[in-house]
Amino acid sequence: MTTRVGVVTFPGTLDDRDSLRAVRLAGAEPVSLWHRDKDLKQVDAVVLAGGFSYGDYLRAGAISRFSPVMETVIEQARAGMPVLGICNGFQILTESHLLPGAMLRNNHLHFICRDQKLRVENAETAWTADYEAGQEISVPLKNIDGRYVADERVLDELEAEGRVAFRYLDGNPNGSLRDIAGITNAEGNVVGLMPHPEHAVEPLIGTGRTDGLAFFTSVIKKLVTA
């Protein structure tokens, strides 16, 4: 049976179609999910795509976090379903307390769009198993509220438990503490990051690299072998 991966569309979500395409190119069946529906349509995993849900008004992710679909996503994530939050999706995951910390305005105060080098620090999560630990990849980064912050105790805990999943290389683009680009929960099923792997899945498009595809192949393998 084909793995079904859902992608949630909130009002203001932008990268939902890109994420659906990435899921398809990785070999899974993409399924559109709507913010007003609690029903996840029997998907095996969920992607919260990037964008500006609710215009990022109040705080990025703050309003989406209370949508009906998130009630089920939160419940399922706690039960072990793989959930990936990209950019705005990451912000929604922190607002939902599925992942610790928060995102603030970039330290230089500007939106930044560039090809970003990352190191995969944890290659054992549901979304990173197809990478090698320490592998360096490049994927597009584009955000204005991308500065990851958490208190020292939380940061130490993340480091100690190997839950920093990705770190920025060749220059921290936004002032994120300890160069953190993405993190995972303790179980490794919920991963959030600011850069956009779904924009790096075809050789010709965007940066011309396919370094992001392994996110989506990782989760398929994980689900097939589970």
Add this chain to the structure above:
Amino acid sequence: MARVVVDVMLKPEILDPQGQAVQRALPRLGFDGIADVRQGKRFELEVEGPVDEDALARIHKMAETFLANTVIEDFVVRVES
């Protein structure tokens, strides 16, 4: 040190998308009875020396030229005791 607070709000006739988005979300979260929400900015200034007329005039000027964009925003300066 005395604290002077500058509140900056969009002028009443200017669209406030942020306030509107918050207001629309409230009923869904079970908070009823809020007719309108407008979101503003609050600046807290720690002033060296006495907050006299002169100082307030300077802060007023600062608010007018820098803290607020008077094309679209109003501001209020007040001394916090």
Add this chain to the structure above:
Amino acid sequence: MSLDTVKHATDTPDADQPWAELGLKEDEYARIREILGRRPTGAELAMYSVMWSEHCSYKSSKVHLKQFGDKAPENDAMLVGIGENAGVVDVGQGYAVTFKVESHNHPSYIEPYQGAATGVGGIVRDILAMGARPVAVVDPLRFGAADHPDTKRVLPGVVAGIGGYGNCLGLPNIGGEVVFDPCYQGNPLVNAGCIGVMKHEDIHLAQASGPGNKVILYGARTGGDGIGGVSVLASETFDATGPAKRPAVQVGDPFQEKLLIECTLEIFGEKLVAGIQDLGGAGLSCATSELASAGSGGMRVDLDTVPLRDATLSPEEILMSESQERMCAIVEPAKVARFLEICEKWDVIATVIGEVTEGERLEIFWHGEQIVDVPPRTVAHEGPVYHRPYARPEWQDALQADDAGKLPRPAGSAELREQVLKLVASPNQASKAWITDQYDRFVQGNTVLAQPEDAGMVRIDEKTNLGVAMATDGNGRYTKLDPYTGAQLALAESYRNVAASGARPLAVSDCLNFGSPEDPGVMWQFAEATRGLADACLKLGTPVTGGNVSLYNQTGDTAIHPTPVVAVLGVIDDVNRRTPIAFAEEGQLIYLLGDTKEEFGGSAWSQVIHDHLGGLPPAVDLDREKLLGEILISASRDGMIDAAHDLSDGGLVQAVVESCLRGGKGARLVVPDGLSAFTFLFSESAGRAIVSVPRSEELRFTDMCGARGLPVTRIGVVDGEEVEVQGEFTLPLAELKRAHEETIPALLV
């Protein structure tokens, strides 16, 4: 305040009316009275004044713009021409593409962030209203001197506004330009372009036909935004101390616009609308009068049903309001319920405000009382037409006589090297990454090329790899020296850029930015530029499909350089064949296509080194441009070249440096026989490009150029980590990179 109804107007023919304050001339007011056979009501006066303003009626430019239709080349691709919200061209495989460039200059000077943001919002709604999904935006921008303090206010605000709005809509920003010149001080040019894609059968037009059909206003609530903004902001200049009237600035809500896009596309998908129009300048006045006059003519609107953000607005203000993120649709009664359902799904407010009627009058009511009763065509299309006087300025001869060829040239190799470094670091030639990195170029996952490439390119079909490309160009310095030639050079450069990317140029949109039409000298520039552009479009076979005119870009008596910005849209059958600018493969041969002459008038060199503007701009040879374009497209399709870069401002050395930095590889160049190193590097002769050719393709490529009569000169090889001009100098890439990339951040951060 009592309501000025049609009846009241008929009963009080002699009441004083503020027609002059609303920007109408005495004869225009008289004409309105003649049309109506009575004095207009306040609401009617508001509608006429705003629709007959320069900005909406094109009254000064109309007689010249006519040429774009009269001289339009035969072109099978044209599906919808000038006059609609935007032109539409056929790009094959059943797809149609709509595109347009517009200005939002004055609002962006007053409030840079919101001015630029709402500029993006407006052009995107124009494209959406044609039935298309917007797929990309571009932003040609011009500011005052880079080191002027006000540029530090205006530029970051404009860039943040474009990014803040466009990024939030999920539209990749794939091109545009940033130009600095003291002439734009106080009159920045903020032009915004958008491309949309649809299937042929999805083309929608702005017309209200079918009596009984409902008029639905949907999107944001109506507030007091920009009331009178269109006529006041766009038609009058500011004095030195700032705007005399401080109009309410429109504030954009990109989130609302994103919902409007998705909601509208879903509505189109279910074929629920008979006609549609976006609300931009002149708001409901414009939308209702244009929809009605393009349809059967009759429409009734109950203005008190319009959802308001501010309950105190008068009916006149509601008609004039330029609140953003609103659309107006004409819907058959049986489809209204489904239409409203889709709006509800997207949290978009939608209200039936009226219906299409028998007859030919636009009638507007306020709580049951009639306040407007007009023939809609007289509002929308039968505004005044001016034949403004124009005359070649007396300074033009002296300007052209001040030949840039006489300027002192570098004395030796060391000075030549120094001037090259100075050129690539100058604000106009420096990397604009600090600006363009604030725009999302990846969203939608179809971006094939984006800035700093010659043209932006997006894939529009994932299965067939069909794509479209767009470039925008304009050179105010050339156009000041010779408006006819300058406008042609803008088209030629844009055409060349599209061809260099591998796409076939199809059609043109233009944004014509000029000073006051009341100045005969400016009007002459406008007349010459439009004539030049129309002639060149005919010759190149690329029709103008639509565009925008922005006049009164001047402070006091000083106008900006005449600045026609030309956007060329191209199509490429397979985006895998696109040609980037980067020299990426060591050992590839660098060829120069075209002829290099002693042409320095208006050049970047003359500006950067001598702060000089004089002489004549480079000569235009449109046959040569066409041939060059064909060669570049063939070479891309047949895989003969790996990189191509057009030569324009800054000349050959600028292009070589950009291609080298983009690919991270150096180049060794040899000055061709018969040229001085100086002319080789800095001349801005048109009709030229550089390409990098794999050695295996060299013969095939040069044979093709030879057979078709295009001059082709081998000038070097991609190699090493420096740019070397043999016998002259070497410049390490690292040094060039620093010079090229550090300028803009240093000026603005």
